[in-house]
Amino acid sequence: xxxxxxxxxxxxxxxxxxxxxxxxxxxxxxxxxxxxxxxxxxxxxxxxxxxxxxxxxxxxxxxxxxxxxxxxxxxxxxxxxxxxxxxxxxxxxxxxxxxxxxxxxxxxxxxxxxxxxxxxxxxxxxxxxxxxxxxxxxxxxxxxxxxxxxxxxxxxxxxxxxxxxxxxxxxxxxxxxxxxxxxxxxxxxxxxxxxxxxxxxxxxxxxxxxxxxxxxxxxxxxxxxxxxxxxxxxxxxxxxxxxxxxxxxxxxxxxxxxxxxxxxxxxxxxxxxxxxxxxxxxxxxxxxxxxxxxxxxxxxxxxxxxxxxxxxxxxxxxxxxxxxxxxxxxxxxxxxxxxxxxxxxxxxxxxxxxxxxxxxxxxxxxxxxxxxxxxxxxxxxxxxxxxxxxxxxxxxxxxxxxxxxxxxxxxxxxxxxxxxxxxxxxxxx
Amino acid sequence: xxxxxxxxxxxxxxxxxxxxxxxxxxxxxxxxxxxxxxxxxxxxxxxxxxxxxxxxxxxxxxxxxxxxxxxxxxxxxxxxxxxxxxxxxxxxxxxxxxxxxxxxxxxxxxxxxxxxxxxxxxxxxxxxxxxxxxxxxxxxxxxxxxxxxxxxxxxxxxxxxx
Numbered sequence: 001x002x003x004x005x006x007x008x009x010x011x012x013x014x015x016x017x018x019x020x021x022x023x024x025x026x027x028x029x030x031x032x033x034x035x036x037x038x039x040x041x042x043x044x045x046x047x048x049x050x051x052x053x054x055x056x057x058x059x060x061x062x063x064x065x066x067x068x069x070x071x072x073x074x075x076x077x078x079x080x081x082x083x084x085x086x087x088x089x090x091x092x093x094x095x096x097x098x099x100x101x102x103x104x105x106x107x108x109x110x111x112x113x114x115x116x117x118x119x120x121x122x123x124x125x126x127x128x129x130x131x132x133x134x135x136x137x138x139x140x141x142x143x144x145x146x147x148x149x150x151x152x153x154x155x156x157x158x159x160x161x162x163x164x165x166x167x168x169x170x171x172x173x174x175x176x177x178x179x180x181x182x183x184x185x186x187x188x189x190x191x192x193x194x195x196x197x198x199x200x201x202x203x204x205x206x207x208x209x210x211x212x213x214x215x216x217x218x219x220x221x222x223x224x225x226x227x228x229x230x231x232x233x234x235x236x237x238x239x240x241x242x243x244x245x246x247x248x249x250x251x252x253x254x255x256x257x258x259x260x261x262x263x264x265x266x267x268x269x270x271x272x273x274x275x276x277x278x279x280x281x282x283x284x285x286x287x288x289x290x291x292x293x294x295x296x297x298x299x300x301x302x303x304x305x306x307x308x309x310x311x312x313x314x315x316x317x318x319x320x321x322x323x324x325x326x327x328x329x330x331x332x333x334x335x336x337x338x339x340x341x342x343x344x345x346x347x348x349x350x351x352x353x354x355x356x357x358x359x360x361x362x363x364x365x366x367x368x369x370x371x372x373x374x375x376x377x378x379x380x381x382x383x384x385x386x387x388x389x390x391x392x393x394x395x396x397x398x399x400x401x402x403x404x405x406x407x408x409x410x411x412x413x414x415x416x417x418x419x420x421x422x423x424x425x426x427x428x429x
Numbered sequence: 430x431x432x433x434x435x436x437x438x439x440x441x442x443x444x445x446x447x448x449x450x451x452x453x454x455x456x457x458x459x460x461x462x463x464x465x466x467x468x469x470x471x472x473x474x475x476x477x478x479x480x481x482x483x484x485x486x487x488x489x490x491x492x493x494x495x496x497x498x499x500x501x502x503x504x505x506x507x508x509x510x511x512x513x514x515x516x517x518x519x520x521x522x523x524x525x526x527x528x529x530x531x532x533x534x535x536x537x538x539x540x541x542x543x544x545x546x547x548x549x550x551x552x553x554x555x556x557x558x559x560x561x562x563x564x565x566x567x568x569x570x571x572x573x574x575x576x577x578x579x580x581x582x583x584x585x586x587x588x589x590x591x
Contacts, residue, residue, distance in 0.1 A: 001562060081452075090559040094520045099559050126450075131502050132514075132558035134572035167450040172461050172571075173502035175556060189457035189492070191499040207455060250520035250561040257562045291519065291557075322561070324520050338519045342556055348499075429522050 001257030002100045003273065007244030008224035008233065009217060010260050013105050021139065023146040026107040032152055034226035035111050038118060039160050043226075045076065048119040052222070054230030056242030060097075061087055061178075061215030062290065062320045064308045073202040074120040074212050083206040084117050084125035085213040087183055088140075091130055091175040093291035093342060094322030097246040098216035100258050102129070102136040105220065106143035110166065112219030114153060115226060117164040120212055124165045127216075128183050131171040140168045175346035179394045180213045182348065193350045194394035215320075217246055237263035241307040251325035252278045263307040270306055270323070281327035284426075285410070289319025291339050292399035294406025295332075316406065329428030332411040333418050336403060337362070337369045343400035354397035357388035361404055368415060371422035378408060378415055435481050440466050444485060456486050460496045464503055469572075473504040501556070502571050509544040509551040511590050514568040515578075517554050520561035525579070529565035530554060532580050536587070549590070 004010040012029030014020040026032070037043065053068030074082065086109065090098040101109060113125050129137045144166060147153040155163045169187055171177055177186045181195035184206050205211020221243060225233045234242035241263040247270060250256045254275030261270065267286070277283055283298040288306075294316045296304070304310050311318045326335065344362040349355045361384055364377050385401035392398075408415065414425050436444075447462035463482045468474055474497050483490040497503045504512070515530040530541070533552055537545055541554040560566045563576035567586070575586060 091557045093518045093557040094561055095557075096559050096561050096563070130559050131500065131571075132555070132568055133560070133574065135574060169450070169458075170462060170465065172465060172500040173556075174500050186461070187458060188455070189460035189488075189496065191495050207452070248562060250564065251523040256524065256564070322520075324523070324561075326523065330523070335519055338517070338522060342518055345556060429519075429527065 001255060002104060003255075003257055003259045005259060005261045005273065007236070007246075007260035007262070009101060009108060009220045009244075009246060010105060011224070015104060021104055021106055021143065023107055023143070023150055026105070030227060031107050031223065032111055032150075034223040035114055035118075035152060036158065038115060038226065039158050039162065045119045045121065048115065048226065051225060051230040052119075055225045055233040056230075056237070056240060057218065057221055057225065057233065058241070058308060059215055060217035060221070060245065060320070062092065062292075064318065067214060067218055070202075070212060070214070071116065071120055073200075074122070075203070075210055076121040078210050081124065081207075081209050082120070082122045083209055083211040084113060084120065084122045085180075085183070085187070085206060085211055086113055086125065086127040086216055086219055087178065087180060087213055088127055088129045088136075088216045089171050089178040089183055090133075090216070090320075091178055092320050092322060093339070094248060094250055094287065094324045095290050095320040096248045096250075097258050097321065099130070099133050099136050101216050101220050101246075102133075102140050106140050107147065108220040108223055109140075109216055110143060110147050110153065112222035113166055114157070114164050115222050116212065116214065116219060117166075118162055122212070123163055126167050126169050126187060126206070128169045128171060128177065128187055131173040134170065137168055137170045144168065174348075175342075176348045176394075176396060179396065182394065183213070184211065191348070193348045194396075196393055238307060241309060245306070245321050247306060248320075248322045249274050249325065250322070252281065252327040252330070253325050254278050261306070264305045264310075267301055267304045267306055271325070274325075277325070277327055279327075281329065283325065284328045284330055285326045285332070287316075287322075287324040287326075287403075289317045290322040291324070291342065292395075292402055293317045293319045294402050295410060296406075297410045315409075327428070329426050331369075331424040331426045331428060332407055332414050333365065333369045333424065334429060336407045337365045339403045340365045340400070343396065347396060347400070351392040351397065353388045353391045354400065357384050357397065358400045360384045361388075361400060365404070368418050371418075373415075373419035373422075375419060377419060378412065382408065433477075435471065435478050436467060436485065437470060440470050441485065448486070457488050457492065459486060460488070460493055461500065464493065464497055465571075468503060472510075473506060473508050507544070509548050511549060512551045512553060512570050514553040514555035514558075514571070516556070516558050516560075516564070516566045516568075518557045518561075520557075521564035521566060524561075524564035526565045529567070529578050529580075529583065532583060536583070550587075
């Protein structure tokens with residue numbers, strides 16, 4: 001279910017109309033007007049990047065890095081080939097927004113990428129799409145065909161000197177490829193193992209060429225910013241947290257789904273939009289930004305607004321905007337056990353602290369959950385975590401540790417109960 | 430040329446379409462797509478098939494083998510006619526994902542990673558498919574996603590499959 005409340009990505013999309021994703025419908029709701037404006041009014045690359053900076057759009061993939069700033073890092077005058085890459089390898093547990101963007105409004109993404117290509121002087125782009133959503137890959141390929149046929153994509157776009165080629169690339173099941181340098185390795189046809197940074201992709205990216213990588217939702221926000229102005233986008237949200245954002249709400253709510261709402265909306269309002277807690281149960285905890293974000297207990301969460309700064313202040317992170325809601329019946333040990341298994345399974349095996357450490361974390365949480373926990377296990381978990389975090393090439397190691405730290409910070413008593421009594425405080429999952 | 434040609438002309442054409450997306454000197458970029466296309470045609474990836482893909486792309490077999498063993502949607506062992514992957518990760522589990530997995534195990538009489546004796550179904554436990562709001566979610570033969578798979582919906586789906 002996708003619910004448009006207020007925002008830029010799904011503005012005007014009719015979710016009940018099976019043709020709403022098509023180019024005619026997209027143009028009717030103002031699509032490709034931004035691209036035409038740029039090419040026909042001679043808007044400069046600098047002006048586009050300035051508009052992006054003014055919008056305060058922050059990367060929607062998880063890191064929240066300012067998009068305009070990232071675009072300004074691309075060495076535009078570099079004489080050789082440069083690449084633009086979209087990261088649709090959406091595999092962070094809890095996140096399912098990019099899937100809905102590609103299925104329901106693929107041209108917003110395509111137009112955003114074409115504009116990005118123009119602004120940074122790039123002529124070739126790829127969209128790396130998560131393996132498990134093959135149907136979204138097919139939808140994207142179909143939309144590309146439409147855009148080419150309409151003259152928005154390919155050689156000499158709209159009769160100008162600007163050319164831009166864009167292709168879909170389908171992944172085949174590896175969470176790690178959401179990490180941008182692993183994604184580049186995978187695009188090159190290799191195992192998805194992250195690269196050391198620096199050099200950063202802006203100087204050494206795809207095939208060793210300067211490359212800019214942004215998330216699907218980030219690109220899909222670009223046409224609105226160019227059409228309506230960065231200031232208007234900023235004002236939809238709050239300072240330093242410009243615009244609206246898609247929140248993927250899953251777990252114990254009545255209506256799970258994607259909700260596009262202004263950044264800064266109180267969590268309590270978002271929960272209401274989702275029809276409240278399933279079965280009228282009490283809220284216990286929320287993981288506010290995808291499985292890697294530290295969990296927050298209900299009382300803290302109910303005080304938060306949904307934006308980067310508020311969630312960071314509460315000790316977690318907004319991440320990709322994946323909100324995992326858990327009610328009073330949820331056993332936090334079991335919940336953590338499943339998440340720890342995920343990181344263990346998905347570690348690419350390149351760095352020893354992550355490859356070995358994620359296995360330790362999982363096995364220790366597993367034995368606590370299964371009544372074999374030892375008194376020293378909680379300190380052991382924190383110690384193993386401290387030996388992973390910050391000691392690996394990419395952030396997967398940190399991502400495996402943060403859920404453990406968050407759970408032990410806020411729900412330590414529940415883990416102690418498990419160890420002492422060999423049973424759960426809560427009966428549910 | 431390999432002694433027996435495993436990839437059909439259609440598959441080769443499809444691989445050609447993928448190869449055209451990348452610079453001429455970067456044919457390796459099409460490895461994942463080529464393996465996907467080969468797997469759709471042959472259900473799972475034998476060493477011979479991997480070698481033929483490598484030969485067609487023009488890269489070392491070990492480079493293709495590396496990719497085939499790294500990404501978890503590639504099957505390196507025989508699978509049934511219908512491979513069912515169920516997401517049991519936390520967001521899905523909170524909405525019946527783990528229960529759907531248990532129901533399938535019971536109904537098919539097999540565990541995760543196993544195939545029914547008649548070769549009809551293989552059941553796998555999957556990681557996040559990026560569709561948590563549609564839980565419980567099943568992926569059929571890697572490419573077709575089934576959403577909101579309650580026990581009734583599972584019964585209906587299984588009955589449709591030969």
